[in-house]
Amino acid sequence: MQTLIWKTLSPAQQADVLTRPALGDEASIGNLVKEIIGAVRARGDEALRELAQRFERAPREQLRVSEAETDAACARLGDDIKDAINAAISNINAFHAAQVQQIVRVETQPGVVCELRTQPISRVGLYVPGGSAPLPSTVMMLAIPARLAGCREVVLCTPSPASDEILFAARACGVKQVFAIGGAQAIAAMAYGTESIPKVDKIFGPGNAYVTEAKGQVSRDWRGAAIDMPAGPSEVLVIADDSANPAFVASDLLSQAEHGPDSQVVLVTTSPRLADAISGELKAQLARLSRRDIAAKALGASLVILCDDLDEACAISNTYAPEHLIVQTEAPRDLLGKLENAGSIFLGQWTPESVGDYASGTNHTLPTYGYARTCSSLGLADYQRRYTVQELSAEGIKGLGPIVERIAEAEGLDAHKNAVTLRLKALQKGQS
Amino acid sequence: MQTLIWKTLSPAQQADVLTRPALGDEASIGNLVKEIIGAVRARGDEALRELAQRFERAPREQLRVSEAETDAACARLGDDIKDAINAAISNINAFHAAQVQQIVRVETQPGVVCELRTQPISRVGLYVPGGSAPLPSTVMMLAIPARLAGCREVVLCTPSPASDEILFAARACGVKQVFAIGGAQAIAAMAYGTESIPKVDKIFGPGNAYVTEAKGQVSRDWRGAAIDMPAGPSEVLVIADDSANPAFVASDLLSQAEHGPDSQVVLVTTSPRLADAISGELKAQLARLSRRDIAAKALGASLVILCDDLDEACAISNTYAPEHLIVQTEAPRDLLGKLENAGSIFLGQWTPESVGDYASGTNHTLPTYGYARTCSSLGLADYQRRYTVQELSAEGIKGLGPIVERIAEAEGLDAHKNAVTLRLKALQKGQS
Structure with a gap:
């Protein structure tokens, strides 16, 4: 480890020391990922199977992991690790459940009610890397808030073969759809959907340079999917x-x-x-x-x-x-x-x-x-979205209307003003 | 308006009807914006002044709007519009103040305390478009949550000339630094900083195709700045x-x-x-x-x-x-x-x-x-970030340690396990 004495450094040197090394920005990765995404969008499952043959350790014909396979994985696993995973799930669940947000409701002036509400993001995709070690912890961290948020559809992709620990953790966290496919092709499949893998709205999880690049590319396409955070x-x-x-x-x-x-x-x-x-x-x-x-x-x-x-x-x-x-x-x-x-x-x-x-x-x-x-650390809020609701009574628009009319006028937006004026006139005339 | 009877449409037609028209993805905009950002990064204020000459309606030498200019703008403005803006500020303030989040604190098991906390994003940049009408409402919507969140530095850029309404609203919302510069060059200046315009961490606000493209480009560069949302x-x-x-x-x-x-x-x-x-x-x-x-x-x-x-x-x-x-x-x-x-x-x-x-x-x-x-509607949360804190007592690590050891072992991460094992041994020996 290199040792530095802070006060002996100039401000420029101090800034330099704390600047992270540039990440390789290899155009070759970008181009290959673009090609992979294009293939998955054009040819769906067929392309996934071809890409798995090309890139994965244990390519398989049947992408979805069956209930029977998960049953077998759970049966093989020792009680020690099962108990440890369940104990971890219990703690992660408790901390994330406490993050549920109540509806914020404010009557900002008489008859003007504003609310801030949350809803689950409807469909989410979880990516769990394979590689040198199985990562049941990633399953827990990604799947528990999805379940607590109430996401309607939760899809998990992980490279084949999916380890017993991953399949056990996925079941314990309530994930019903697990696909044994990894890499950029898995991200493409979740972003756009294929015959067997459902399209999702947002993709979560870590991965190698190809996965990261694929997440970047699909998140920049409005037809693709949002992502959790940059990596x-x-x-x-x-x-x-x-x-x-x-x-x-x-x-x-x-x-x-x-x-x-x-x-x-x-x-x-x-x-x-x-x-x-x-x-x-x-x-x-x-x-x-x-x-x-x-x-x-x-x-x-x-x-x-x-x-x-x-x-x-x-x-x-x-x-x-x-x-x-x-x-x-x-x-x-x-x-x-x-x-x-x-x-x-x-x-x-x-x-x-x-x-x-x-x-x-x-x-x-x-x-x-x-x-x-x-950026925030991942939490329940990342599986939800916040939206506002407002409701004015007749009294509300009577009080607020003239304020809106004046600002609309200043901004030169007649129709904005007119939408209020019409209503104020109707109230004067006793119409609804 | 085109009228469609929903049930007479096929599912494919229904999907098609609700798909938004593709936005022009003009490479020429991307290239020009890239050039503008490069110039601002390389030559700072000098480039800003040159670009203002080239693109702006009323380019000025002094980029920062002085207190005296704001005094004059406020003096020119009628009481009617001032009162309306102040009334709007009061309502917006009330609703956003109610969004303050309390610290979440959970003892997940004895001696294991987990907290979710928020902090303000330190430096934020607000972009307020000029164009056909002055938009004091944009100032209020962007600046009020920044003030409530407690952001340390709030920078506002708007094309020159800044309207009286915008300067009044900026002052009323506590914005101390206003710069009369617009377009992609303003976004570049806030993302990277120049001699007169401070670098910020996150940029908020709407704009034309050039501003939107510039926000996209700086948000994809880790040296740049985060942005509020896609547009x-x-x-x-x-x-x-x-x-x-x-x-x-x-x-x-x-x-x-x-x-x-x-x-x-x-x-x-x-x-x-x-x-x-x-x-x-x-x-x-x-x-x-x-x-x-x-x-x-x-x-x-x-x-x-x-x-x-x-x-x-x-x-x-x-x-x-x-x-x-x-x-x-x-x-x-x-x-x-x-x-x-x-x-x-x-x-x-x-x-x-x-x-x-x-x-x-x-x-x-x-x-x-x-x-x-x-994506969420903009709110106080967008000016803050969430982070977690955890603190274990000796009792906490005694209870949780064996669980962590077992999962670390399953994931093949020795050092993760060892960090716990060392501590458990020290406790057994009565060391600290």
Whole structure:
């Protein structure tokens, strides 16, 4: 890890240090994805099967995973992991259920009632990556809020073969339609629909560069689908003072580093002693990890920033805008009022990132790559939309009408004014 | 207006009728906007002044509107319009203030506390179009939630000359930084910053094809800025039964039609008699409008759909997903449970669209072009972001740790598991 002393850097250098590396913007990925989407739109399931042959590990003829297959997967799975998944579901469910919003109703002036209401997004698509490990946690994080929101149709796509853990979690979260298809072709199928895969309104979930590019392309087409949020490599920033346990901090940095070689890992500390101790711990812990090559690569590009006090540490974090922010200080909750622009904040020594990744109740789908300045962490609200309702009584239009007429006049919009004038005249005449 | 009898159409014809016309996707606009953004990023204020000379009606050297200019604008303005704007502000403020969200705090299991919190987006940019009429209402709709959310920096750009109404409304809504610059160059300036215009994190507001394209381009660049929502032509759908007042309905259809020749206007009714009566009213009212040429053009492309009952009418509206939905039926509130995918709903004969456009309290920034299936109407939430916080006690990690270990193991992520295992061991040994 490269160590920097914050106050010795110029403002330009400081800005530079906290700028994320540019992502590869490979035109070849864009073109291939465009071709894949075009094929799926033109030829539906036939194209999906061809693309699966070309790109997937275990292509299959029958795209939909049957109830019998899920029965078999659930029967194969041990009780230990089933119990753990069910316990995680219970926590995630409790936290997301508490996010239900009540109707906001305000009578802004006599007879003028305004309401803010929510409705579920009708049809949602969930993408669960396959790859090196099965990710039942992604199923839970994406499917639980969909069920709580009341989305009418929930479609899940995951590369073939779908692992037993994924099929168990999907059933436990109430997902009825699972398709064993992955990659850009799965995103295209959910955005536009095929003979077997229903079209959805919004697509959620992480994925590789092809999946991310496909989500971008379908979201820019109004005939396609909305998406959850823009994506980038996963990242953590840890703020630690001299009171922190170096072994704990090292283990948290490594949790992030093992995600992938492009993971961003940043330690901001007021304690040079702690930084040294963490460095030793990292070496010792790294050697015991199965994914040590990946983690070592991520650590190679990571940063230790030494700063003067915790106010400065908070400012650095706010500028960087991390996906995960871990606070290991003597009084972590005291910093909460100074912290902005983080996806999820983990307070104190007993709160490693991995509890939020899996089971505490919070969602692990979080904005990366600096998008935490404007994007929210995924929650129930992302599966709903807000809309307004207004209703005026005769008294309401009598009071509000003249105000509307004057502004419409100022804006030169006669018909807007006339819609009010006609009604006021009708009321004067005692008509309805 | 073209009249269709719904049940005589095939499902394919029905889908076709409710599909919006394709928007011109002119590469020339994209290229020019790209060039403008590049110039502003490279040469800042100098480029802004050059571009203003090239594209704007009243280019000026001093981009920022001074306090003295605003003083003068406010002094020129009549009390009537000032009072009307202030009354509208009061209603809009009341409705948006009621949208403040409380912290959600759940102890999901003993010692595991999860919180959902909100923070203001730090820096926001508001774009207020100039064009044929000054739009003080746009200032109110964009600036009031920014102030209520507590955004630290609020920047407003509007083409030069900024009208007195716009300057008055900006001051009344607490906007301190107003710049008299419009078009794609204004969007570029707010997205990237120049010497005089601060960079913002998110840009709000409507605009012409160049502004819309610029918002799209800067939102796809992670160095740029997020945007409020995708844009399309304004639109209304009216559901009316035989009890509706044809003059009122006609005035509402014309309010929408006068916005622009590409405005979408749809009437869905169970009553052929009403449709006939409205047709007569449209002719009579149209003749008296100053913007009759624009309105006539929009009406020419508009639709009357005759259907069998109000359930069918609701289904048609849900499929179309209108920006504005006006319900003029005998018991309009009874339909609320059946209506989805509308930006804002106007209930009953005393609730014309223009009350929501200006002064009832709801926001007039609404999803168009079918985006109401997934996008919300603008509100306080769009000026904030949600993030989560979690804090575990020693008891919390003791209870949750084994669950996390098991799922991490299933996902093959050793370091995630180890971050928990280390802590559980430390607790066993009585260490902290």
